[in-house]
Amino acid sequence: MPLVELVNLRKEYKTLVAVKGLSLTLEPGDIFGFIGPNGAGKTTTIKMLATLLEPTSGIARVNGINVAENPEAVRSLIGYMPDAFGVYDDFKVWEYLDFFAAAYKVPKIDRPGLIDMALDLTTLTEKKDAYVDELSRGMKQRLCLAKTLIHDPKVLLLDEPASGLDPRARIEIKELLKELKAMGKTIIVSSHILPELADFCTSVGIIERGELIVAGPIEAIMKQVLGGRVLEIRVPDIDREKATALLPSVEHVKSVKRIGETLRVDYSGTLDDQSEVLLALIHGGVRVQSFAEQDTDLEDIFLRVTKGLVA
Amino acid sequence: MRFPENPVLTKELRTRMRGTRAYWILFAYVGLPSLIVFLTYATYTAFQSGNGQNAFQLGKVFYSTVFTIQALLVGIITPALTAGGVSLEKEQRTYDLLSLSLLPRRGIILGKLLSATLFVALLLTASLPLASLCFLLGGIAPSQVITAYVLLLSCAFLYGAVGIAASSVAKSTTNATSLAYTVILILFFCTLPLAIAGITGPFGGNGVGLTALNPIGAVSSGINSEVYFGLSLSPWLPALLVNGMLGVVLTVAAIHRLEYPRSDRTPLLRTLCAAFTLLLAFFLYGFTAPQAAGVSGNSLMAVSILTLLATTLIAAIFATGDGLPTSGGLIRLIFDPRRLRTGDAASGLLYGVLLVLICGAVLYIGTTNSSRPASLRLVLLSLSLLWLLGTLGIWFSAAARSRWAALTATLAAAVVVSVGPMCTQITVGNSPRRPTVLDNLLYLSPFPAASELSGSGSKSLRTPALLFQAPFRMVTPALYGLLGIGFLGLAERARRASRTVVPPAS
Ligand SMILES: Nc1ncnc2c1ncn2[C@@H]1O[C@H](COP(=O)(O)OP(=O)(O)O)[C@@H](O)[C@H]1O
Ligand SMILES: [Mg+2]
Numbered sequence: 001m002p003l004v005e006l007v008n009l010r011k012e013y014k015t016l017v018a019v020k021g022l023s024l025t026l027e028p029g030d031i032f033g034f035i036g037p038n039g040a041g042k043t044t045t046i047k048m049l050a051t052l053l054e055p056t057s058g059i060a061r062v063n064g065i066n067v068a069e070n071p072e073a074v075r076s077l078i079g080y081m082p083d084a085f086g087v088y089d090d091f092k093v094w095e096y097l098d099f100f101a102a103a104y105k106v107p108k109i110d111r112p113g114l115i116d117m118a119l120d121l122t123t124l125t126e127k128k129d130a131y132v133d134e135l136s137r138g139m140k141q142r143l144c145l146a147k148t149l150i151h152d153p154k155v156l157l158l159d160e161p162a163s164g165l166d167p168r169a170r171i172e173i174k175e176l177l178k179e180l181k182a183m184g185k186t187i188i189v190s191s192h193i194l195p196e197l198a199d200f201c202t203s204v205g206i207i208e209r210g211e212l213i214v215a216g217p218i219e220a221i222m223k224q225v226l227g228g229r230v231l232e233i234r235v236p237d238i239d240r241e242k243a244t245a246l247l248p249s250v251e252h253v254k255s256v257k258r259i260g261e262t263l264r265v266d267y268s269g270t271l272d273d274q275s276e277v278l279l280a281l282i283h284g285g286v287r288v289q290s291f292a293e294q295d296t297d298l299e300d301i302f303l304r305v306t307k308g309l310v311a
Numbered sequence: 312m313r314f315p316e317n318p319v320l321t322k323e324l325r326t327r328m329r330g331t332r333a334y335w336i337l338f339a340y341v342g343l344p345s346l347i348v349f350l351t352y353a354t355y356t357a358f359q360s361g362n363g364q365n366a367f368q369l370g371k372v373f374y375s376t377v378f379t380i381q382a383l384l385v386g387i388i389t390p391a392l393t394a395g396g397v398s399l400e401k402e403q404r405t406y407d408l409l410s411l412s413l414l415p416r417r418g419i420i421l422g423k424l425l426s427a428t429l430f431v432a433l434l435l436t437a438s439l440p441l442a443s444l445c446f447l448l449g450g451i452a453p454s455q456v457i458t459a460y461v462l463l464l465s466c467a468f469l470y471g472a473v474g475i476a477a478s479s480v481a482k483s484t485t486n487a488t489s490l491a492y493t494v495i496l497i498l499f500f501c502t503l504p505l506a507i508a509g510i511t512g513p514f515g516g517n518g519v520g521l522t523a524l525n526p527i528g529a530v531s532s533g534i535n536s537e538v539y540f541g542l543s544l545s546p547w548l549p550a551l552l553v554n555g556m557l558g559v560v561l562t563v564a565a566i567h568r569l570e571y572p573r574s575d576r577t578p579l580l581r582t583l584c585a586a587f588t589l590l591l592a593f594f595l596y597g598f599t600a601p602q603a604a605g606v607s608g609n610s611l612m613a614v615s616i617l618t619l620l621a622t623t624l625i626a627a628i629f630a631t632g633d634g635l636p637t638s639g640g641l642i643r644l645i646f647d648p649r650r651l652r653t654g655d656a657a658s659g660l661l662y663g664v665l666l667v668l669i670c671g672a673v674l675y676i677g678t679t680n681s682s683r684p685a686s687l688r689l690v691l692l693s694l695s696l697l698w699l700l701g702t703l704g705i706w707f708s709a710a711a712r713s714r715w716a717a718l719t720a721t722l723a724a725a726v727v728v729s730v731g732p733m734c735t736q737i738t739v740g741n742s743p744r745r746p747t748v749l750d751n752l753l754y755l756s757p758f759p760a761a762s763e764l765s766g767s768g769s770k771s772l773r774t775p776a777l778l779f780q781a782p783f784r785m786v787t788p789a790l791y792g793l794l795g796i797g798f799l800g801l802a803e804r805a806r807r808a809s810r811t812v813v814p815p816a817s
Contacts, residue, residue: 099318103414105413
């Protein structure tokens, strides 16, 4: 049984359809990166999953439990971190965690230990007795993460956990997410920026205007979207014309583009075939300065997939 | 037995006393009455020569001063403590996380309300030394002081409940706060005449009841007794029951209002409202209705005005809502008794009928035989008014699809319909007014009909210009009936229109 399952999930606001029939399944241990520009419907989807919004139609299940039918049961399974949240004034860090532990019905005797553990994980131990509103933005973000962990949920829903943070705090959040991954949590993490998620997600979904455009394991998506590799070839000025003419006739080359000093080749062959391109160039008398496979990352996928669709 | 833990209560109590604010409130709460008591003492001694008798007098003056000021302070402080309860959490963006936890909704509301009430209890405790000054001087029984404290605490609960209900309804804390203070001012000034009557002695020979509803009356009339349908009660008991019940109704309404996933508490809420209506009907009719001692036309008028006012409020509150259900026939939506469990405007009309019948039953059973025909006619008139305003409310709800717009419009229409026609009767100077066609508007207002309820009612309003020579009490209900049918037609049209506006799901 999948741990998280969305079937044709749809949310309509008065005049606007924010999420249009979204389907998705996640297995235990998956880290799902939910990527899309602002206003794409990430928060709306996550909130429906978190039992904060009622879906207009469709089904969302966590651990087999329908979110709309039994929200109470789902709530103990999920830890939700909103994209924008506040903290109580006049409240100390440990009191904040104790409050939520109590609200999640964690037995009184277990609380101090759990609080210390959560603080340790989020490296906030020193701030235990500090007032919450005196924390920096990054610390508040980590405190909120600590709060989502306090009742040991199976699924974490993190809505833009690193937004608005400086680079250092971003890295800290990333490290924290890696630790959570190591702990075996299933995580849905959203972001409008890709590199943020690239290194620790097992799968990603790109959402735009309420529709999931592509979803799946990262490698599979790369293949699906790019259909292969991109080769970057650098040749001297005088040979450039020759190379441009010659390349399209090589097997598996789909297109050649000149970008500044380099030629960019979309290549659909295997890694072994790739050397044929270099061979063909050299046989053709082209002096090759460099020949490299371009690092394709999520950024490219994102740009390709969402090209022209951004509102 | 262990109390179930309420984290919200713990949190509120913990943070309430942090910082200096709580201490300033405490300081002001004790300081202000002390200062005024001191000034009272100073003026008192300036005019009186001291002897033993005067100490008693002074004790009474102190008592009423100390508790009247406290009553006002409780009224000012409590709603401020709770009016941000829900809305502030939303504004600070802490509400989502709170509502996502396993805390039940009632835990959130009750925690907030209880912590505010406990804080007021603390303030009341702090005023004990001042109150004991009254004992020192004599003239005041300990039971008086104890009832005063109990009633102040019940007022704190009620005002806190008003605040938290406003907070769960309003969009912002500013709105919630002004809504709460408005409601409390209305409650205060509506009950003030009773309190004053309780202090200065009854009006016009009839007994007065519910004198302790108002906190001012609560602290001053601790030793009187009130008579309801021949039942003699100490004033604190009815006050405790009515204020407490109203507080409970408002608290449940606040819990009911918290949004998705909303556990529908309509049946509970409607049952509580019915119980509150019964309670209020018993106490209000208890001292205004014609008693065995003697039928008085004056008190019948008072009963009529009370009943018609209650009917108006019932129609405006229950027969309005955010639009109507789009499926099913309108007639079935309104008259199907199974739909009493739902909270929409259409089912509110039948529920209103139930409430008016409850009032009617209390009135009928409570009054003397000779005034029973009049009470029956009054119930009939009320039901027709309910039909008129209820159908109007349903129409407004279907057209505006906003509860607050419909409620306001219905109330406004009620005021125009009942008071407007009476304005045509205003005469200037001594010259008798000449009958005009406008006199026919009188059929629209329930008051001319009400004035004819007792068979011997005045005929002064009947002028030759009227279309029908039948009594108002017959024409008016018939007119209301017809108008109501018209409003239902309009409601159905508005409902159809709103159904087609909704964009088809693509
Ligand atoms: N309460 C609401 N009422 C109406 N429209 C809303 C509401 N919340 C969000 N939206 C709209 O729904 C769309 C999706 O929003 P959101 O899920 O917050 O996007 P994201 O989190 O991907 O930035 C946006 O166009 C937004 O304006
Ligand atoms: Mg968002």
